[in-house]
Amino acid sequence: MTQPSVLPPLTPQFCFSTVVLRDFLRLSRSSIDDTITQNLNALATPAKAGFDPTSTSRLGTRSVSRQIDAASCQAFKDKVLFPSWQARSDVLSYCSLVATSPDPDDPEAALREAEKEKNREKVVDERLDPYSARFFPREARTEQLAMIVRQEMGVENIVRSRTWDIVGERCGDSTRAAWQDALAEWRKSKEPSEIRR
Template sequence: MSKPPSRPNLTLQFCFNQTALRDFLRASRGLIDDSIVQNLNALMTPSRKPWDPASTAERQIRPVERRPTDPQACQSFKDDILFRSWQTRSDILNYCARVALDPSDPDLALKEVESAMERERVVNERLDPYSGRFFPRETRTEILASVIRNERSVEGIIRSRTWALVNERCGDAGVGWEDALNKWRTDQEAHR
Protein backbone atom coordinates (compact mmCIF):
# COMPACT_ATOMS: atom_id res chain seq x y z
CA MET A 1 0.00 0.00 0.00
CA SER A 2 1.23 3.50 -0.79
CA LYS A 3 2.57 5.79 1.87
CA PRO A 4 2.11 9.54 1.47
CA PRO A 5 5.23 11.59 0.72
CA SER A 6 6.93 13.24 3.66
CA ARG A 7 5.74 16.71 4.53
CA PRO A 8 7.98 19.46 3.12
CA ASN A 9 9.30 22.28 5.26
CA LEU A 10 6.78 25.11 5.12
CA THR A 11 8.72 28.18 4.07
CA LEU A 12 8.09 31.24 1.94
CA GLN A 13 10.44 29.85 -0.69
CA PHE A 14 8.45 26.62 -0.90
CA CYS A 15 5.18 28.50 -1.47
CA PHE A 16 6.59 30.88 -4.06
CA ASN A 17 8.28 28.03 -5.92
CA GLN A 18 5.22 26.96 -7.90
CA THR A 19 7.02 23.95 -9.32
CA ALA A 20 7.90 22.55 -5.89
CA LEU A 21 4.42 23.27 -4.51
CA ARG A 22 2.61 21.68 -7.44
CA ASP A 23 5.03 18.73 -7.59
CA PHE A 24 4.42 17.90 -3.93
CA LEU A 25 0.64 18.14 -4.33
CA ARG A 26 0.77 16.06 -7.53
CA ALA A 27 2.96 13.38 -5.91
CA SER A 28 0.72 13.17 -2.85
CA ARG A 29 -2.41 12.90 -4.96
CA GLY A 30 -0.75 10.35 -7.23
CA LEU A 31 0.28 8.03 -4.40
CA ILE A 32 -2.99 8.13 -2.52
CA ASP A 33 -5.97 9.48 -4.46
CA ASP A 34 -5.07 8.58 -8.06
CA SER A 35 -4.28 5.00 -7.06
CA ILE A 36 -7.23 4.64 -4.67
CA VAL A 37 -8.56 1.52 -6.39
CA GLN A 38 -5.22 -0.26 -5.96
CA ASN A 39 -4.99 0.92 -2.34
CA LEU A 40 -8.49 -0.37 -1.60
CA ASN A 41 -7.78 -3.65 -3.39
CA ALA A 42 -4.81 -4.14 -1.09
CA LEU A 43 -7.21 -4.05 1.87
CA MET A 44 -9.26 -6.98 0.63
CA THR A 45 -8.68 -10.35 2.20
CA PRO A 46 -7.83 -13.18 -0.15
CA SER A 47 -10.63 -15.46 -1.19
CA ARG A 48 -11.54 -18.07 1.33
CA LYS A 49 -13.35 -20.18 -1.25
CA PRO A 50 -11.03 -22.33 -3.41
CA TRP A 51 -11.02 -21.73 -7.13
CA ASP A 52 -13.61 -23.77 -9.01
CA PRO A 53 -12.66 -24.69 -12.60
CA ALA A 54 -16.37 -25.01 -13.46
CA SER A 55 -16.73 -21.25 -12.86
CA THR A 56 -15.27 -20.66 -16.32
CA ALA A 57 -17.93 -22.79 -18.04
CA GLU A 58 -20.25 -19.83 -18.48
CA ARG A 59 -19.59 -16.18 -19.09
CA GLN A 60 -20.30 -13.82 -16.22
CA ILE A 61 -21.02 -10.22 -17.13
CA ARG A 62 -20.32 -8.82 -13.68
CA PRO A 63 -19.11 -10.39 -10.50
CA VAL A 64 -21.81 -12.35 -8.74
CA GLU A 65 -20.70 -11.03 -5.41
CA ARG A 66 -18.09 -8.55 -4.34
CA ARG A 67 -15.81 -9.66 -1.60
CA PRO A 68 -16.34 -7.50 1.45
CA THR A 69 -13.52 -5.32 2.63
CA ASP A 70 -12.54 -5.69 6.26
CA PRO A 71 -14.15 -2.74 8.09
CA GLN A 72 -11.20 -2.45 10.47
CA ALA A 73 -8.74 -2.33 7.55
CA CYS A 74 -10.88 0.33 5.85
CA GLN A 75 -11.01 2.49 8.95
CA SER A 76 -7.28 2.08 9.49
CA PHE A 77 -6.60 3.09 5.87
CA LYS A 78 -8.83 6.16 6.17
CA ASP A 79 -7.34 7.25 9.50
CA ASP A 80 -3.67 6.47 8.91
CA ILE A 81 -3.24 7.10 5.19
CA LEU A 82 -6.09 8.95 3.50
CA PHE A 83 -7.00 11.59 6.08
CA ARG A 84 -3.38 12.23 7.04
CA SER A 85 -2.53 12.85 3.40
CA TRP A 86 -5.52 15.16 2.97
CA GLN A 87 -4.62 17.02 6.16
CA THR A 88 -1.03 17.51 5.07
CA ARG A 89 -2.17 18.97 1.74
CA SER A 90 -4.72 21.18 3.52
CA ASP A 91 -2.05 22.46 5.92
CA ILE A 92 0.25 23.33 3.02
CA LEU A 93 -2.49 25.10 1.07
CA ASN A 94 -3.60 27.02 4.19
CA TYR A 95 -0.03 28.09 4.97
CA CYS A 96 0.60 29.23 1.41
CA ALA A 97 -2.75 31.06 1.36
CA ARG A 98 -1.61 33.04 4.42
CA VAL A 99 1.67 33.79 2.64
CA ALA A 100 -0.30 35.07 -0.36
CA LEU A 101 -1.99 37.64 1.90
CA ASP A 102 1.36 39.24 2.80
CA PRO A 103 0.94 43.05 2.53
CA SER A 104 4.71 43.60 2.50
CA ASP A 105 5.18 42.05 -0.95
CA PRO A 106 8.04 43.95 -2.66
CA ASP A 107 6.31 43.54 -6.03
CA LEU A 108 3.34 45.50 -4.72
CA ALA A 109 5.30 48.77 -4.57
CA LEU A 110 6.63 48.21 -8.08
CA LYS A 111 3.12 47.55 -9.34
CA GLU A 112 1.86 50.80 -7.77
CA VAL A 113 4.68 52.78 -9.44
CA GLU A 114 3.90 51.21 -12.82
CA SER A 115 0.20 52.02 -12.41
CA ALA A 116 0.99 55.64 -11.50
CA MET A 117 3.26 56.00 -14.54
CA GLU A 118 0.55 54.50 -16.75
CA ARG A 119 -2.04 57.01 -15.50
CA GLU A 120 0.27 59.90 -16.39
CA ARG A 121 1.07 58.64 -19.87
CA VAL A 122 -0.48 60.50 -22.79
CA VAL A 123 -2.12 58.18 -25.28
CA ASN A 124 -3.11 59.09 -28.81
CA GLU A 125 -5.27 56.17 -29.93
CA ARG A 126 -5.74 57.69 -33.40
CA LEU A 127 -2.06 57.20 -34.14
CA ASP A 128 -1.74 53.85 -32.39
CA PRO A 129 -5.00 52.17 -31.35
CA TYR A 130 -3.12 49.66 -29.21
CA SER A 131 -1.18 52.24 -27.18
CA GLY A 132 -4.03 52.56 -24.70
CA ARG A 133 -3.60 49.01 -23.50
CA PHE A 134 -2.04 48.50 -20.13
CA PHE A 135 -1.53 45.13 -18.57
CA PRO A 136 -0.41 45.53 -14.99
CA ARG A 137 2.02 42.92 -13.80
CA GLU A 138 0.68 40.49 -11.24
CA THR A 139 2.56 40.46 -7.97
CA ARG A 140 3.98 37.19 -6.75
CA THR A 141 1.39 37.08 -3.97
CA GLU A 142 -1.43 37.49 -6.52
CA ILE A 143 0.04 34.68 -8.60
CA LEU A 144 0.36 32.49 -5.49
CA ALA A 145 -3.24 33.25 -4.49
CA SER A 146 -4.39 32.16 -7.95
CA VAL A 147 -2.38 28.94 -7.73
CA ILE A 148 -3.85 28.20 -4.29
CA ARG A 149 -7.42 28.80 -5.55
CA ASN A 150 -6.82 26.41 -8.45
CA GLU A 151 -5.24 23.75 -6.25
CA ARG A 152 -8.11 23.94 -3.75
CA SER A 153 -10.57 23.38 -6.60
CA VAL A 154 -8.56 20.36 -7.71
CA GLU A 155 -8.50 19.05 -4.13
CA GLY A 156 -12.27 19.27 -3.86
CA ILE A 157 -12.79 17.33 -7.08
CA ILE A 158 -10.22 14.66 -6.23
CA ARG A 159 -11.45 14.21 -2.67
CA SER A 160 -15.06 13.80 -3.84
CA ARG A 161 -14.03 11.13 -6.34
CA THR A 162 -11.81 9.34 -3.84
CA TRP A 163 -14.46 9.42 -1.13
CA ALA A 164 -17.07 7.97 -3.49
CA LEU A 165 -14.78 5.01 -4.20
CA VAL A 166 -13.94 4.56 -0.51
CA ASN A 167 -17.65 4.54 0.38
CA GLU A 168 -18.37 2.06 -2.41
CA ARG A 169 -15.73 -0.38 -1.20
CA CYS A 170 -15.85 0.18 2.54
CA GLY A 171 -19.59 0.62 2.91
CA ASP A 172 -21.50 3.85 2.59
CA ALA A 173 -21.54 5.62 5.91
CA GLY A 174 -23.78 8.36 4.51
CA VAL A 175 -21.21 10.99 5.43
CA GLY A 176 -19.55 13.39 3.00
CA TRP A 177 -15.78 13.67 2.83
CA GLU A 178 -15.78 17.11 4.49
CA ASP A 179 -17.70 15.82 7.52
CA ALA A 180 -15.58 12.66 7.74
CA LEU A 181 -12.36 14.68 7.59
CA ASN A 182 -13.62 17.16 10.21
CA LYS A 183 -14.61 14.28 12.52
CA TRP A 184 -11.13 12.77 12.08
CA ARG A 185 -9.57 16.15 12.90
CA THR A 186 -11.58 16.48 16.12
CA ASP A 187 -10.66 12.90 17.06
CA GLN A 188 -6.99 13.72 16.48
CA GLU A 189 -7.26 16.84 18.64
CA ALA A 190 -8.94 14.83 21.41
CA HIS A 191 -6.07 12.31 21.44
CA ARG A 192 -3.38 14.94 21.82
Protein backbone atom coordinates in the same frame (compact mmCIF):
# COMPACT_ATOMS: atom_id res chain seq x y z
CA MET B 1 -0.49 -0.35 2.78
CA THR B 2 0.30 2.87 0.93
CA GLN B 3 2.16 5.51 2.92
CA PRO B 4 0.39 8.83 3.64
CA SER B 5 1.70 12.08 2.20
CA VAL B 6 4.29 13.73 4.41
CA LEU B 7 3.87 17.41 5.21
CA PRO B 8 6.81 19.32 3.69
CA PRO B 9 8.57 22.09 5.64
CA LEU B 10 6.28 25.09 5.26
CA THR B 11 8.01 28.33 4.33
CA PRO B 12 6.93 31.28 2.19
CA GLN B 13 9.55 30.20 -0.36
CA PHE B 14 7.82 26.81 -0.66
CA CYS B 15 4.56 28.57 -1.54
CA PHE B 16 6.09 31.11 -3.91
CA SER B 17 7.86 28.31 -5.74
CA THR B 18 4.59 27.34 -7.37
CA VAL B 19 6.15 24.45 -9.28
CA VAL B 20 7.20 22.82 -6.00
CA LEU B 21 3.81 23.54 -4.45
CA ARG B 22 1.91 22.02 -7.36
CA ASP B 23 4.31 19.06 -7.54
CA PHE B 24 3.64 18.23 -3.89
CA LEU B 25 -0.13 18.38 -4.43
CA ARG B 26 0.08 16.38 -7.67
CA LEU B 27 2.27 13.65 -6.16
CA SER B 28 0.09 13.38 -3.07
CA ARG B 29 -3.07 13.10 -5.16
CA SER B 30 -1.54 10.60 -7.56
CA SER B 31 -0.29 8.28 -4.81
CA ILE B 32 -3.53 8.33 -2.80
CA ASP B 33 -6.59 9.65 -4.62
CA ASP B 34 -5.84 8.85 -8.26
CA THR B 35 -5.03 5.26 -7.34
CA ILE B 36 -7.81 4.82 -4.79
CA THR B 37 -9.22 1.72 -6.52
CA GLN B 38 -5.80 0.02 -6.51
CA ASN B 39 -5.23 1.04 -2.88
CA LEU B 40 -8.58 -0.42 -1.87
CA ASN B 41 -8.00 -3.57 -3.94
CA ALA B 42 -4.81 -4.12 -1.95
CA LEU B 43 -6.94 -4.25 1.21
CA ALA B 44 -9.24 -6.97 -0.10
CA THR B 45 -8.49 -10.38 1.33
CA PRO B 46 -7.77 -12.97 -1.37
CA ALA B 47 -9.83 -16.15 -1.52
CA LYS B 48 -9.64 -17.76 1.90
CA ALA B 49 -10.18 -21.26 0.53
CA GLY B 50 -7.12 -21.01 -1.71
CA PHE B 51 -6.68 -20.94 -5.45
CA ASP B 52 -9.33 -22.72 -7.54
CA PRO B 53 -7.67 -24.09 -10.74
CA THR B 54 -11.04 -24.33 -12.51
CA SER B 55 -11.45 -20.57 -12.24
CA THR B 56 -9.07 -20.10 -15.17
CA SER B 57 -10.94 -22.48 -17.46
CA ARG B 58 -14.03 -20.33 -17.72
CA LEU B 59 -14.49 -16.77 -18.75
CA GLY B 60 -16.48 -14.70 -16.34
CA THR B 61 -16.77 -11.21 -15.06
CA ARG B 62 -15.17 -10.42 -11.77
CA SER B 63 -17.05 -8.37 -9.30
CA VAL B 64 -15.01 -5.18 -9.30
CA SER B 65 -16.93 -3.62 -6.48
CA ARG B 66 -16.44 -6.39 -3.91
CA GLN B 67 -16.68 -5.11 -0.39
CA ILE B 68 -13.72 -4.77 1.92
CA ASP B 69 -13.98 -5.54 5.63
CA ALA B 70 -14.77 -2.55 7.80
CA ALA B 71 -11.62 -2.76 9.96
CA SER B 72 -9.29 -2.62 6.95
CA CYS B 73 -11.24 0.29 5.47
CA GLN B 74 -11.19 2.23 8.71
CA ALA B 75 -7.46 1.62 9.14
CA PHE B 76 -6.83 2.85 5.57
CA LYS B 77 -8.90 5.97 6.15
CA ASP B 78 -7.31 6.72 9.53
CA LYS B 79 -3.70 5.98 8.62
CA VAL B 80 -3.44 6.93 4.94
CA LEU B 81 -6.37 8.83 3.45
CA PHE B 82 -7.16 11.39 6.16
CA PRO B 83 -3.50 12.15 7.04
CA SER B 84 -2.79 12.79 3.34
CA TRP B 85 -5.81 15.04 3.04
CA GLN B 86 -4.75 16.84 6.22
CA ALA B 87 -1.23 17.40 4.88
CA ARG B 88 -2.64 18.93 1.68
CA SER B 89 -5.10 21.04 3.69
CA ASP B 90 -2.26 22.32 5.88
CA VAL B 91 -0.19 23.25 2.83
CA LEU B 92 -3.09 25.06 1.14
CA SER B 93 -4.06 26.87 4.36
CA TYR B 94 -0.49 27.99 4.98
CA CYS B 95 0.00 29.17 1.40
CA SER B 96 -3.34 30.98 1.57
CA LEU B 97 -2.04 32.90 4.59
CA VAL B 98 1.21 33.68 2.76
CA ALA B 99 -0.80 34.96 -0.22
CA THR B 100 -2.80 37.35 1.96
CA SER B 101 0.19 38.62 3.96
CA PRO B 102 2.38 41.59 2.97
CA ASP B 103 5.37 40.59 0.86
CA PRO B 104 8.33 42.89 1.57
CA ASP B 105 10.73 40.53 -0.24
CA ASP B 106 8.93 40.63 -3.62
CA PRO B 107 11.76 40.75 -6.19
CA GLU B 108 9.54 42.35 -8.85
CA ALA B 109 8.11 45.17 -6.69
CA ALA B 110 10.56 47.75 -8.07
CA LEU B 111 9.93 46.60 -11.64
CA ARG B 112 6.16 46.93 -11.19
CA GLU B 113 6.54 50.44 -9.78
CA ALA B 114 8.78 51.42 -12.70
CA GLU B 115 6.19 50.12 -15.18
CA LYS B 116 3.41 52.07 -13.45
CA GLU B 117 5.50 55.26 -13.50
CA LYS B 118 6.32 54.78 -17.17
CA ASN B 119 2.61 54.29 -17.93
CA ARG B 120 1.72 57.54 -16.12
CA GLU B 121 4.24 59.47 -18.20
CA LYS B 122 3.12 57.96 -21.50
CA VAL B 123 1.36 60.32 -23.90
CA VAL B 124 -1.53 58.60 -25.63
CA ASP B 125 -3.15 59.70 -28.86
CA GLU B 126 -6.17 57.41 -29.14
CA ARG B 127 -6.95 58.71 -32.66
CA LEU B 128 -3.75 57.14 -33.96
CA ASP B 129 -3.89 53.96 -31.89
CA PRO B 130 -7.04 53.30 -29.87
CA TYR B 131 -5.32 50.41 -28.04
CA SER B 132 -2.32 52.41 -26.86
CA ALA B 133 -4.10 53.46 -23.66
CA ARG B 134 -4.25 49.86 -22.46
CA PHE B 135 -2.00 49.01 -19.59
CA PHE B 136 -1.74 45.59 -17.99
CA PRO B 137 0.42 45.81 -14.88
CA ARG B 138 2.26 42.76 -13.63
CA GLU B 139 0.59 40.90 -10.82
CA ALA B 140 2.34 40.70 -7.50
CA ARG B 141 3.51 37.22 -6.63
CA THR B 142 1.05 37.17 -3.71
CA GLU B 143 -1.81 37.70 -6.18
CA GLN B 144 -0.52 34.91 -8.39
CA LEU B 145 -0.19 32.61 -5.36
CA ALA B 146 -3.73 33.46 -4.22
CA MET B 147 -5.07 32.50 -7.65
CA ILE B 148 -3.15 29.20 -7.64
CA VAL B 149 -4.35 28.36 -4.11
CA ARG B 150 -7.97 29.04 -5.12
CA GLN B 151 -7.58 26.77 -8.16
CA GLU B 152 -5.97 24.01 -6.13
CA MET B 153 -8.66 24.20 -3.45
CA GLY B 154 -11.28 23.69 -6.16
CA VAL B 155 -9.35 20.71 -7.54
CA GLU B 156 -8.99 19.34 -4.01
CA ASN B 157 -12.75 19.44 -3.45
CA ILE B 158 -13.42 17.56 -6.69
CA VAL B 159 -10.71 14.95 -6.03
CA ARG B 160 -11.85 14.33 -2.45
CA SER B 161 -15.49 14.02 -3.47
CA ARG B 162 -14.63 11.45 -6.16
CA THR B 163 -12.35 9.51 -3.82
CA TRP B 164 -14.91 9.51 -1.02
CA ASP B 165 -17.59 8.14 -3.34
CA ILE B 166 -15.34 5.21 -4.26
CA VAL B 167 -14.35 4.58 -0.64
CA GLY B 168 -18.01 4.61 0.45
CA GLU B 169 -18.97 2.21 -2.32
CA ARG B 170 -16.14 -0.24 -1.73
CA CYS B 171 -16.21 -0.11 2.07
CA GLY B 172 -19.97 -0.52 2.25
CA ASP B 173 -20.42 2.54 4.42
CA SER B 174 -24.13 2.67 5.14
CA THR B 175 -24.01 6.14 6.72
CA ARG B 176 -22.29 7.72 3.71
CA ALA B 177 -21.39 10.90 5.56
CA ALA B 178 -19.91 13.69 3.45
CA TRP B 179 -16.13 13.66 3.23
CA GLN B 180 -15.99 17.02 5.02
CA ASP B 181 -17.86 15.55 8.01
CA ALA B 182 -15.73 12.40 8.06
CA LEU B 183 -12.50 14.43 7.94
CA ALA B 184 -13.74 16.76 10.69
CA GLU B 185 -14.62 13.73 12.84
CA TRP B 186 -11.14 12.27 12.27
CA ARG B 187 -9.55 15.59 13.23
CA LYS B 188 -11.54 15.64 16.48
CA SER B 189 -10.38 12.13 17.34
CA LYS B 190 -6.70 13.01 16.93
CA GLU B 191 -4.44 14.88 19.29
CA PRO B 192 -3.58 18.38 18.04
CA SER B 193 0.10 17.41 17.75
CA GLU B 194 -0.74 14.35 15.67
CA ILE B 195 -2.34 16.29 12.83
CA ARG B 196 0.30 19.04 12.98
CA ARG B 197 -2.08 21.98 13.18
